Amino acid sequence: MPRPPNPWLTLSLFIGTLLAATPPPRDGGLGFFVMAALLALSLRWDIGPLALIGLFAVGLELRYFSFGAGISGVADVTRGAINVMLHGGNPYGIGYDPTRPLAEPFPYGPLALLWYLPWKDPRVLEVMVSGVITALLMIRGRPLGLAIWATSPMLVQLASDGSNDNTAGLLLLVALVVLERMPRAGAALIGVGAAFKIYALAWLPPIFVWAGFEALAAGIVATILGWLPAVVLWGAVPILQSFQLSDATHQVPYYSLGQALQQLGVYPNKGVLNIFRLAAGGLSAIVASAFVRSHAGVVIAGMLIYLVTLYAGFWSTAAYLTAIGAVICWYLDVWLSGERDTRVRWPGDPVGRLTAWVDHRWPRVEPGWILSVGGPGGLRG
Secondary structure (H helix, E strand, O other), X not given: OOOOOOHHHXXXXXXXXXXXXXOOOOOOOHHHHHHHHHHHHHOOOOOHHXXXXXXXXXXXXXXXXXXXXXXXXXXXXXXXXXXXXXXXXXXXXXXXXOOOOOOOOOOOOHHHHHHHOOOOOHHHHHHHHHHHHHHHHHHHOOHHHHHHHHHOHHHHHOOOOOOOHHHHHHHXXXXXXXXXXOHHHHHHHHHHHHOOOHHHHHHHHHHHXXXXXXXXXXXXXXHHHHHHHHHHHHOHHHHHHHHHHHHHOOOOOEOOHHHHHHHOOOOOOHHHHHHHHHHHHHHHHHHHHHOOOOHXXXXXXXXXXXXXXXXXXXXXXXXXXXXXXXXXXXXXXXXXXXXXXXXXXXXXXXHHHHHHHHHHHOOOOOXXXXXXXXXXXXXXX
């Protein structure tokens, strides 16, 4: 059998076809048939740009038919917090479901209040953000990451289930892309992301090891400035109460080490597991950061810290995987293909020309261990 003209593209389409075989409940399998047709065409012709457009269209189609299929209450809580804020109240320290003894609080940063302020239904904005990420992956021309992001059933459902991790993922992705060329600016954007969801701070320890103290300071200052308006307006105590109330609402272990232990017949203590989660997260930050030698190392170490901190406790959720899913899909082709050029080029290669201009204007920070106050990474901000 003759080899496909673009084996990497064919492999990407094959994986996307497999993932699209499980369509959303209200979809008739259109996405799967489109993917199968693209896969068949790629066996004979190099359909690069057409495949990218097809993947983008399938990603939007799957998200359209899965809209609102999830069960997360984050969107309702966020809208409730915005309404309280607009009426002059304190959105922190209270629950937003009077029908439940342990009502869900608003444990997110003040940036989330501003981000969703114009939207009656935050789910609409989340699915739009997921579509923007799909578009960015399409334009970039890395087919494997695009195929996984566009067709993964989990990522498709979590695009509009009510959770807010697509926006968190976009903020994180922008910060990490900027970080590779301007470490201090990228670290500051990590702080901006932490003003949306605090878990973005998982990337600061490896950033410190790779880019030095100035980058770390930029991330910390941006985090403080992002949370400061909420502290001034509504107080630190209600904000901390929101985090405590959020933990109190989770009475049953779920999608976590706690649930895994329970399935093995071990019934863990919630308090002990929560302490273990923080300790494991801190240990992973020390160990993983010690091995960072490059920007890719920062990305991977941050993801490890993130996963350990969020999943080694009593309760977690699959929605947290959306944020790092966006990052993984952005870098996956480069990581797996090594020195091979697997990028699909658009006619005239505008992406290549733009990349060359950016490389000239803002060159990537040289790989290496830069743990210093004024090292090479710290000087590029």
